[in-house]
Amino acid sequence: MKSELVLPAPAKLNLFLHITGRRPDGYHALQTLFQFLDYGDELGFSLQDSLALECNLPELVNDDNLVLKAARLLQKETGTKQGARIRLNKRLPMGGGVGGGSSDAATTLLGLNELWNLQLSEMQLAELGLKLGADVPVFVRGFAAFAEGVGEVLTPACPPECWYLVLVPDCHVNTVKMYAHRELTRDTPAIKVCAALETYEEQRRHNLLHNDFEPLVRRLYPEVETCIQLLDNAGNSSIGQAMMSGSGACVFAPFASREQAEAAQATISSDTGSEVVSFVARGVNTSPLHRTLQNLQAVHQLEACTT
Ligand SMILES: C[C@@](CO)(OP(=O)(O)O)[C@H](O)COP(=O)(O)OP(=O)(O)OC[C@H]1O[C@@H](n2ccc(N)nc2=O)[C@H](O)[C@@H]1O
Numbered sequence: 001m002k003s004e005l006v007l008p009a010p011a012k013l014n015l016f017l018h019i020t021g022r023r024p025d026g027y028h029a030l031q032t033l034f035q036f037l038d039y040g041d042e043l044g045f046s047l048q049d050s051l052a053l054e055c056n057l058p059e060l061v062n063d064d065n066l067v068l069k070a071a072r073l074l075q076k077e078t079g080t081k082q083g084a085r086i087r088l089n090k091r092l093p094m095g096g097g098v099g100g101g102s103s104d105a106a107t108t109l110l111g112l113n114e115l116w117n118l119q120l121s122e123m124q125l126a127e128l129g130l131k132l133g134a135d136v137p138v139f140v141r142g143f144a145a146f147a148e149g150v151g152e153v154l155t156p157a158c159p160p161e162c163w164y165l166v167l168v169p170d171c172h173v174n175t176v177k178m179y180a181h182r183e184l185t186r187d188t189p190a191i192k193v194c195a196a197l198e199t200y201e202e203q204r205r206h207n208l209l210h211n212d213f214e215p216l217v218r219r220l221y222p223e224v225e226t227c228i229q230l231l232d233n234a235g236n237s238s239i240g241q242a243m244m245s246g247s248g249a250c251v252f253a254p255f256a257s258r259e260q261a262e263a264a265q266a267t268i269s270s271d272t273g274s275e276v277v278s279f280v281a282r283g284v285n286t287s288p289l290h291r292t293l294q295n296l297q298a299v300h301q302l303e304a305c306t307t
């Protein structure tokens, strides 16, 4: 049995999201604060001659899957003839605003870089990642960040690592359609990088954080509006406002402890007859992917020392 490299593909939250303009190429200029969650998909990589994807959701096995796109891009850029069997265990909601597809792509870039011993730097992989999607670079770099540009200009940040209750509304929000919507707010004044974290702290204390997609998505998708209200009603012990992540549909509220987040989750479950899908996860400023890779490297170094 060939050994498998097993790596996490964590979710992200946008702790605020400001759209500050529209570029000539149609992409939007953003300012957003990314934090990872210790919850996500899992991928397994093992060497074989050709490239093949397996998934617990068979409908995801197609050429448009970002995992296969990332693997092919890496083959093309490096000229490697190596292949891989890639196993994707999908847990994250799709089109949920928590970056599942982008995170899968980033984990594939880092995983195959290891498996195929390509020795590309994280900067090189982040540049490749940007060709796959604006959210891929932050997952490749693996640090919580204040992001600008289209989401790829990253300044490390350390927002509090609190616990989040994330609700998954029963609807799929199309990111492209939301970006193209004529009623989207695109003129939020830009803030300076050096002031961004102070602004975050200040706005967080006064429940003034905002996501420019949120008013539009709440209006177009009643499921999202309902979930925000559920969080507002159940979140007595919440330490901040309920918000939407990315272009939706997921919404979240922060808590000081796992127990408090789980208590709010239980209240919502009993109020709704367990109809709303949700999960509790911790916000982390270093990606679980990078922690796993560092641990693997430490094990390899130890093995090299003892043999
Ligand atoms: C909204 C955000 C916030 O983090 O997240 P999600 O809700 O998708 O998780 C991201 O900007 C989503 O990034 P991502 O999902 O990687 O977008 P891409 O695949 O690069 O782009 C999909 C389409 O969205 C639009 N797009 C994307 C990023 C951006 N800064 N401006 C845009 O206008 C473009 O029309 C593009 O063709």
Ligand SMILES: Nc1ncnc2c1ncn2[C@@H]1O[C@H](COP(=O)(O)OP(=O)(O)O)[C@@H](O)[C@H]1O
Pocket: 064, 065, 066, 067, 093, 094, 095, 096, 097, 098, 099, 100, 101, 102, 103, 104, 105, 175, 246, 247, 248, 249
């Ligand atoms: N590995 C993947 N996981 C999830 N979605 C993927 C994947 N590869 C491609 N996609 C496509 O990308 C779209 C958005 O994916 P996703 O990253 O889950 O959304 P979001 O960024 O809103 O969280 C999906 O609707 C799907 O069509």
